[in-house]
Amino acid sequence: AQDGERQFSYDRDKSAARELFRDDYAESLSNFLKDIDLLYLSGISVAILPPHGRESLLNLLQTLRRAGVIIVYDPNYRAVLWSSPGEARDWSERVYLEADVAVPGFDDEKALFDDATPEQACNRLAGLGITEVVMKNGPSPCHVAAGQDIVCFAMKFPDRVVDTTAAGDSFNAGYISSRLCGYDVAASVRAGQLLAARVIQYPGAIIPHDATPPLYRIIK
Structure with missing residues (x-):
C-alpha cells in the first residue's frame, strides 16, 4: 500500500521453533540458556507451539527468571495463528506474569484486552508486576510505565x-x-x-x- 503497509500469510507448521520443547530438547535448552542476561520472546513464538510446548516454555521462563535472567515479552498478536482471541489472551497474560519488561503494541492490547487507551493498557500491565512497560503505538506517542508515573514520548x-x-x-x-x-x-x-x-x-x-x-x- 502507499502508506507502507503490507499483508502477510504464514506457514508455521514446519517451523524449527516447534521442536524446541520436545522432551529430549527441553533440559538441554534450559542448560544452554541459564547464563544469559536477557531473553526476548514474542507471542508468535508461543502461538506456534503445541500445548505441551507452551507449558514447557512457561516453565523455562520461570526457571530463567529465578536465575536472574530478564524476561522481555511482546505479544505481537497475529489472529491467524490462534484458535480464538480468548486463547491468545489467556496465553499472553500467562507469559506477562513471567515478564520483567513488556514491549507491546497498543493495537494488540486493545484487540486482546479491550483497553481503551495506552495509559489504561500500561496500568493494567504494571498491575501484573511488570516493572517496565513500553507501549508502542505506530506513529502516535509511545507510553512508558517504569515507575509511579506514565511518561509519553512523541514519535x-x-x-x-x-x-x-x-x-x-x-x-x-x-x-x-x-x-x-x-x-x-x-x-x-x-x-x-x-x-x-x-x-x-x-x-x-x-x-x-x-x-x-x-x-x-x-x-x-
Missing part, C-alpha cells in the same frame, strides 16, 4: 515510508540493546523510535548494513 515519523515491515521489531531492538548498554528508559525509547523510523524507509525487514546507524549515534 517523529519520517516523511517517506516505504515498508512498515519490522517497525515494531526494530523499535524493540533499539530499546532493548540500549537498556543492556546501560542507557536510561528515555534514551532507549528514543533509540528504538529512531531505528524503527530508519528501517521503514527501506523495503523489507532488513535494511542495508551501511544504512544502519551505530547505536551511539542513534542515542546522541
Whole structure:
C-alpha cells in the first residue's frame, strides 16, 4: 500500500521453533540458556507451539527468571495463528506474569484486552508486576510505565515510508540493546523510535548494513 503497509500469510507448521520443547530438547535448552542476561520472546513464538510446548516454555521462563535472567515479552498478536482471541489472551497474560519488561503494541492490547487507551493498557500491565512497560503505538506517542508515573514520548515519523515491515521489531531492538548498554528508559525509547523510523524507509525487514546507524549515534 502507499502508506507502507503490507499483508502477510504464514506457514508455521514446519517451523524449527516447534521442536524446541520436545522432551529430549527441553533440559538441554534450559542448560544452554541459564547464563544469559536477557531473553526476548514474542507471542508468535508461543502461538506456534503445541500445548505441551507452551507449558514447557512457561516453565523455562520461570526457571530463567529465578536465575536472574530478564524476561522481555511482546505479544505481537497475529489472529491467524490462534484458535480464538480468548486463547491468545489467556496465553499472553500467562507469559506477562513471567515478564520483567513488556514491549507491546497498543493495537494488540486493545484487540486482546479491550483497553481503551495506552495509559489504561500500561496500568493494567504494571498491575501484573511488570516493572517496565513500553507501549508502542505506530506513529502516535509511545507510553512508558517504569515507575509511579506514565511518561509519553512523541514519535517523529519520517516523511517517506516505504515498508512498515519490522517497525515494531526494530523499535524493540533499539530499546532493548540500549537498556543492556546501560542507557536510561528515555534514551532507549528514543533509540528504538529512531531505528524503527530508519528501517521503514527501506523495503523489507532488513535494511542495508551501511544504512544502519551505530547505536551511539542513534542515542546522541
